Amino acid sequence: xxxxxxxxxxxxxxxxxxxxxxxxxxxxxxxxxxxxxxxxxxxxxxxxxxxxxxxxxxxxxxxxxxxxxxxxxxxxxxxxxxxxxxxxxxxxxxxxxxxxxxxxxxxxxxxxxxxxxxxxxxxxxxx
Amino acid sequence: xxxxxxxxxxxxxxxxxxxxxxxxxxxxxxxxxxxxxxxxxxxxxxxxxxxxxxxxxxxxxxxxxxxxxxxxxxxxxxxxxxxxxxxxxxxxxxxxxxxxxxxxxxxxxxxxxxxxxxxxxxxxxxxxxxxxxxxxxxxxxxxxxxxxxxxxxxxxxxxxxxx
Ligand SMILES: [Mg+2]
Numbered sequence: 001x002x003x004x005x006x007x008x009x010x011x012x013x014x015x016x017x018x019x020x021x022x023x024x025x026x027x028x029x030x031x032x033x034x035x036x037x038x039x040x041x042x043x044x045x046x047x048x049x050x051x052x053x054x055x056x057x058x059x060x061x062x063x064x065x066x067x068x069x070x071x072x073x074x075x076x077x078x079x080x081x082x083x084x085x086x087x088x089x090x091x092x093x094x095x096x097x098x099x100x101x102x103x104x105x106x107x108x109x110x111x112x113x114x115x116x117x118x119x120x121x122x123x124x125x126x127x
Numbered sequence: 128x129x130x131x132x133x134x135x136x137x138x139x140x141x142x143x144x145x146x147x148x149x150x151x152x153x154x155x156x157x158x159x160x161x162x163x164x165x166x167x168x169x170x171x172x173x174x175x176x177x178x179x180x181x182x183x184x185x186x187x188x189x190x191x192x193x194x195x196x197x198x199x200x201x202x203x204x205x206x207x208x209x210x211x212x213x214x215x216x217x218x219x220x221x222x223x224x225x226x227x228x229x230x231x232x233x234x235x236x237x238x239x240x241x242x243x244x245x246x247x248x249x250x251x252x253x254x255x256x257x258x259x260x261x262x263x264x265x266x267x268x269x270x271x272x273x274x275x276x277x278x279x280x281x282x283x284x285x286x287x288x289x290x
Contacts (some may be wrong), residue, residue, distance in 0.1 A: 008242070009221040011202035011214070015151075018204075052131025055224065055240055087236045103223045106150030 001121065002045060006036045006064060007053035007082070012105075016051050016082065019109055023116070024126050025049070032056040033064030035066055040074065047077050052099070054083035054090070062094055070099035078119055084108065088102040130265035136182075136234060140262040140273050142151050143229045145171070147222070148264060152201050163265035167271055174219040174245040175253075176227035180238030184277040185253055188219070194269035216245045230275060255279040 003025040005016045010031075018029045029045065030036035031090040033056060040046070050068070061081060068074045080092050080101040091102050101115050116122050141161045148159045170189035179184050190198075198219035200207040210218075220243030227240055256279035264271040 007225055009217055009224070011199070011218045011221050014203055055228075055242060057242060084225045085240065086228060086232040088240075105228065106147045112173055 001017055001025050001049070002010060002028070002047045003049040003051065004047040005041070005051045006030045006033060006056070006061065007051070008032055012082075016024070016112075019112060020049075020051070022126075024123055030127070033059030033061060033067065035059075036064060036068060037048040037066060041069060049078045049080065049116070049119075051080050051082045054085040054094070062090075064098060064119070065094060065097045065099050075078065078121060080114070080115065080119075098109075132160060136259050136275070136277070137261055138230055138233055138275055140230070140260055140275065143226060143270075144262055144264050144273055146229065147225050147280075148266065151222075151225070152198065152266060155255075157201075159268050160265040163263045163270060165263035165270050168263065168270035168272060170248045170272060172215075172219060172245060173251045174223035174243055175250045175251070176223050177241035178227065178234065178238045179241070180233050181235035182231065182238045182258070182277075183279075184256065184275065185279065186223060186230050187253070187274045187276060188223050188250075188271055190219075190235065190250055190271045191269055194267070194271060197267050197269070200224060220245045221266050226273060253279045 003020045005013045007013045008031050013029050020027050030039050051065055052061040065079055079099045081099045082103045084105040086104045094102060103112055145161050169191060171192045172195050173187055173189040175185050175187040195215045196207050196210055199210040199214040202218040203210060203214050223243045231238055231240055253276050256276040259275045259277045261272060261274040
């Protein structure tokens, strides 16, 4: 499976990359929404999963979700927001825009894995 | 107005700090002490995020150079002497971002969070602000002062609030 971690913090990308790699994912990284769209376009790759931060320069996570949902080739990609934004209204906005799941930072490793399992994204026998 | 908001805010910074430290900076033997004493603490660096909207203010976390290097070392899973200044800025900025987002969720909404900013404390000022509350986390023997400010909305509003 292929995942992409989109976060402007390199530290956060490293943590999330490690978590996905432990689950057997191949992992791409981008520092904002625009960079992610360009990377996916240039490589022609379609991740099974995107972990998306909200607050990023250039293109926010919410803007990325809106744009990604307009691209037919990316329709199968599961979008999980992983963000410190935790106002109810913002969670509703992200889900309405097409995000499938919402994880609030600080997260625990188990918390993310449980949500991925519910989405059918943890391969059997990996844990 | 600023003082009204400051007086009506009920934020438990200790609980939020505890959640953040236990999720991201709990590396075995480094147990953090919350609501610690900040007597004599010296901060070299301050990381902050601005809140703009129904609540106007800043969440600031400040600490020593050594403490900031330790944070980067844990978040990047590297030896402390291997982390760069960029790594330190990234790690401390993300710490402020996560603290700020969680604090914002219990403040009047809606508000927007700016991107984090990290700089030397001697260059950092928040004019027109009042401190609403603060707590001190002692981690690896180093104090981290976490402070919620109210007011001073013009400071990093223009450049750093995402569109
Ligand atoms: Mg971010």
